[in-house]
Amino acid sequence: xxLSVLAIDDSKTMRSLLSSALxxxxxSVELAxxxxxxxxxxxxxxxxxxxxxxxxxxxxxxGFIEAARKLTRDRVVPILVLTTESAPELRARARSAGATxxxxxxFDDEKLIWAIERVADTKGQG
Amino acid sequence: MSAxxxxxxxSSFFEECEELLEAMHDGFGLMIDGLGDKETIHVVFRAVHSxxxxxxxxxxxxxVAFAHHFETALxxxxxxxxxxxxxxxxxxxxxxxxxxxxxxxxxxxxxxxPAPAISLGDQLDAVIGPPVAAExxxxxxxDAFEPLSLDLGDFGMVPDAPAEVSxxxxxxxxxxxxxSSGNEPALLxxxxxxxxxxxxxxxVADVPPLAQLDxxxxxxxxxxxxxxxxxEDVIRDVFDFVTDCAHLTVSALPIMAQPPLPDxxxxxxxxxxxxxVVEAPKPKVxxxxxxxxPTASLQTIRVDFERVDKxxxxxxxxxxxxxMLTQAVGTIDLPTGHDVLQEIxxxxxxxxxIQEGVMAIRAQPVKPLFQRMARTIRDAGTMTGKRVKxxxxxxxxxxxxxxxxxxxxxLNHMVRNAVDHGLExxxxxxxxGKPAEGTVTLSAAHRSGRVVIEISDDGxxxxxxxxxxxxxxxxxxTPDTPLTPSEIDALLFMPxxxxxxxxxxLSGRGVGLDVVRNxxxxxxxxxAISSEMGQGTVFSISLPxxxxxxxxxxxxxxxxxMVIPITAIQETLHPDSAHIHTIGSxxxxxxxRNTLVPVADLGxxxxxxxxxxxxxxxxxxxxxxxxxxxxxxxxxxxxxQRQVVIKSLExxxxxxxxxxxxxxxxxxxxxxxxxxxxxxxxxxxxPANADPITHTADEGELHVAN
Numbered sequence: 001x002x003l004s005v006l007a008i009d010d011s012k013t014m015r016s017l018l019s020s021a022l023x024x025x026x027x028s029v030e031l032a033x034x035x036x037x038x039x040x041x042x043x044x045x046x047x048x049x050x051x052x053x054x055x056x057x058x059x060x061x062x063g064f065i066e067a068a069r070k071l072t073r074d075r076v077v078p079i080l081v082l083t084t085e086s087a088p089e090l091r092a093r094a095r096s097a098g099a100t101x102x103x104x105x106x107f108d109d110e111k112l113i114w115a116i117e118r119v120a121d122t123k124g125q126g
Numbered sequence: 127m128s129a130x131x132x133x134x135x136x137s138s139f140f141e142e143c144e145e146l147l148e149a150m151h152d153g154f155g156l157m158i159d160g161l162g163d164k165e166t167i168h169v170v171f172r173a174v175h176s177x178x179x180x181x182x183x184x185x186x187x188x189x190v191a192f193a194h195h196f197e198t199a200l201x202x203x204x205x206x207x208x209x210x211x212x213x214x215x216x217x218x219x220x221x222x223x224x225x226x227x228x229x230x231x232x233x234x235x236x237x238x239x240p241a242p243a244i245s246l247g248d249q250l251d252a253v254i255g256p257p258v259a260a261e262x263x264x265x266x267x268x269d270a271f272e273p274l275s276l277d278l279g280d281f282g283m284v285p286d287a288p289a290e291v292s293x294x295x296x297x298x299x300x301x302x303x304x305x306s307s308g309n310e311p312a313l314l315x316x317x318x319x320x321x322x323x324x325x326x327x328x329x330v331a332d333v334p335p336l337a338q339l340d341x342x343x344x345x346x347x348x349x350x351x352x353x354x355x356x357x358e359d360v361i362r363d364v365f366d367f368v369t370d371c372a373h374l375t376v377s378a379l380p381i382m383a384q385p386p387l388p389d390x391x392x393x394x395x396x397x398x399x400x401x402x403v404v405e406a407p408k409p410k411v412x413x414x415x416x417x418x419x420p421t422a423s424l425q426t427i428r429v430d431f432e433r434v435d436k437x438x439x440x441x442x443x444x445x446x447x448x449x450m451l452t453q454a455v456g457t458i459d460l461p462t463g464h465d466v467l468q469e470i471x472x473x474x475x476x477x478x479x480i481q482e483g484v485m486a487i488r489a490q491p492v493k494p495l496f497q498r499m500a501r502t503i504r505d506a507g508t509m510t511g512k513r514v515k516x517x518x519x520x521x522x523x524x525x526x527x528x529x530x531x532x533x534x535x536x537l538n539h540m541v542r543n544a545v546d547h548g549l550e551x552x553x554x555x556x557x558x559g560k561p562a563e564g565t566v567t568l569s570a571a572h573r574s575g576r577v578v579i580e581i582s583d584d585g586x587x588x589x590x591x592x593x594x595x596x597x598x599x600x601x602x603x604t605p606d607t608p609l610t611p612s613e614i615d616a617l618l619f620m621p622x623x624x625x626x627x628x629x630x631x632l633s634g635r636g637v638g639l640d641v642v643r644n645x646x647x648x649x650x651x652x653x654a655i656s657s658e659m660g661q662g663t664v665f666s667i668s669l670p671x672x673x674x675x676x677x678x679x680x681x682x683x684x685x686x687x688m689v690i691p692i693t694a695i696q697e698t699l700h701p702d703s704a705h706i707h708t709i710g711s712x713x714x715x716x717x718x719r720n721t722l723v724p725v726a727d728l729g730x731x732x733x734x735x736x737x738x739x740x741x742x743x744x745x746x747x748x749x750x751x752x753x754x755x756x757x758x759x760x761x762x763x764x765x766x767q768r769q770v771v772i773k774s775l776e777x778x779x780x781x782x783x784x785x786x787x788x789x790x791x792x793x794x795x796x797x798x799x800x801x802x803x804x805x806x807x808x809x810x811x812x813p814a815n816a817d818p819i820t821h822t823a824d825e826g827e828l829h830v831a832n
Binding site for chain 2: 012013092107
């Protein structure tokens with residue numbers, strides 16, 4: 001079983017890029033178009049890692065993380081924020097919402113994988 | 127950025143940009159009309175934000191820089207820090223236009239003149255205020271987009287200069303938030319082990335008995351000894367995500383001093399730290415060739431244009447085959463209601479539906495086209511100093527993609543005209559009791575299998591007296607020619623006609639309405655004009671929904687079946703010899719409503735026969751070409767009017783003057799589709815000195831074809 005990643009981004013391009021970068025290293029990728037969609041998929045598919053954009057319609061990234069953290073799980077799923085901004089306030093806000101880490105756009109494939117490897121228990125996935 | 131380098135992602139990015147730009151322009155439109163709600167500004171902001179994000183992924187620095195500036199301004203509006211005044215919204219619209227330009231030039235791989243971006247950026251700064259300190263960070267981040275060296279750290283991916291250290295001693299303990307944020311010390315230590323040989327000791331003295339253990343708390347402190355030549359930054363970067371919820375000390379071990387902590391045993395939870403990856407400057411990444419299928423709900427698919435074309439061609443063949451089958455079955459004289467006849471009827475319907483469905487694949491709403499016109503109108507308004515509002519109606523109506531693309535130039539010209547010539551100046555409008563702001567309306571509607579696009583303005587209408595004067599001045603008509611209002615309007619389409627004596631900045635592009643009309647009719651469309659003094663002008667374009675099918679009149683000439691495009695046919699009439707006159711060298715003219723129209727025999731023109739002397743048993747078809755040229759064609763019989771599938775002659779054979787294309791009829795025979803333009807060009811015009819014969823009564827038996 002490969003690592004399963006849920007990637008939430010309202011930009012089609014960004015979803016394609018994420019899907020391609022993660023799929024290439026053998027992760028199974030599920031995509032969601034906004035926070036609401038992401039929350040539904042998060043509930044149903046129980047991913048190993050979530051990557052979420054911040055600025056999205058319906059439910060933004062902060063809202064998603066807060067809602068996801070309220071769901072009862074037997075583990076805390078790592079959630080990485082994918083954002084164009086790297087301002088400290090934004091990190092602080094993401095962290096207080098419950099984000100595990102952050103990736104700054106534009107992302108580099110290797111850095112993206114590296115960020116995931118630092119938070120996801122890839123060894124346990126076989 | 128391996129993934130971003132591929133063309134597929136790039137083109138899908140630009141497609142997404144189109145959608146985003148559309149949403150953005152829609153949003154500004156709503157806000158300017160006062161119809162926007164709280165979400166509108168968010169939509170606009172996200173659109174610009176997403177364009178910036180994608181542009182960053184593809185290294186489109188100019189686009190990123192401008193989008194960032196724009197986004198910052200929008201963010202201020204979004205947060206309520208700045209009020210969205212009408213002036214600011216207009217400025218935003220212009221920024222949106224520039225963003226569109228940047229996207230377009232980036233798509234073509236070109237660079238755009240940076241001056242407008244700088245000027246727009248300055249204007250934004252003037253309205254929203256210069257960046258304040260709190261935003262310095264964000265701005266710095268945006269500036270950093272250019273060299274692609276954001277505040278990312280390099281994660282140790284880039285080989286560092288060899289450090290003067292043999293390793294590090296780290297001390298690490300976690301706050302409870304470390305767990306609640308989804309981080310895990312074991313993973314951090316495993317990540318550390320990538321950079322060298324790692325030995326870890328866990329101090330478990332503070333761990334309470336199991337019964338009192340709160341699993342959300344951390345009671346362990348780790349001592350880590352890492353042998354590596356990586357830099358301290360790289361090592362600290364591993365803990366980047368947990369700096370705010372952990373205690374970390376890092377001390378470098380100089381090269382000579384290498385005291386491996388003797389009593390360190392790896393805690394069992396750690397992933398084989400005793401056997402670490404020693405040389406791992408890059409994350410080891412298994413390569414799985416098949417990416418897992420994403421389950422995103424896709425609403426659209428991207429299809430190669432060629433595939434659609436091929437499908438359209440095949441469906442055309444199907445329709446032809448169906449017609450052939452119908453005809454073949456017709457020859458065997460089956461009784462009415464026979465099964466075969468019924469099934470064929472069903473087949474015919476099915477083929478028709480498939481054809482419609484396939485055509486619909488290429489159909490696209492006119493909205494993006496109209497939105498481009500909004501841009502043209504804004505520009506034209508700025509240049510002429512007129513205030514103009516664009517109203518769009520029926521923008522959801524769909525038309526073949528090719529038709530839409532070819533409409534860009536003609537429409538551009540016409541909306542520009544509407545602003546430049548159609549609308550009066552603000553003073554004149556106010557004097558006439560009209561609102562200062564002029565309105566240009568673009569509308570689209572489907573009418574009986576065609577789409578009608580109208581460009582109307584609420585300007586002063588066509589000044590027919592002036593048009594007439596100019597036409598006389600240019601020698602287009604003689605001063606004593608009696609002209610009806612619509613005939614005067616038609617003068618606007620004459621080649622070389624320009625309403626303004628001096629070439630204005632806008633219209634001085636060497637393109638007249640005649641060119642516009644030619645383009646429209648090359649699409650199988652017709653252009654009509656109507657105007658009321660003081661009330662405005664309406665240009666109306668009627669177009670086929672697709673270019674693959676043509677509505678044609680099936681005619682017979684010297685035993686040959688030919689097709690004449692319905693759009694060109696003005697009327698069909700049985701020749702009444704009284705109205706056919708022979709002039710000069712023996713060429714014939716038809717006298718119709720006070721004008722003379724040259725008569726030509728299609729059979730003779732294509733070399734099938736000699737021109738018949740007696741026209742009693744023939745039919746005359748009056749066709750009109752783009753250039754206002756009319757001629758009457760002699761044919762032997764009219765069959766019927768029907769849609770035919772166009773087959774290019776040029777790709778299959780060669781271009782022939784007077785023939786536009788070919789089609790295959792139900793009996794399998796090829797029929798040529800006549801090009802009225804080419805025919806009229808080959809017919810000698812009526813000599814100027816021919817006596818116009820005046821008739822008061824209508825000629826002969828008259829059928830109006832359409």
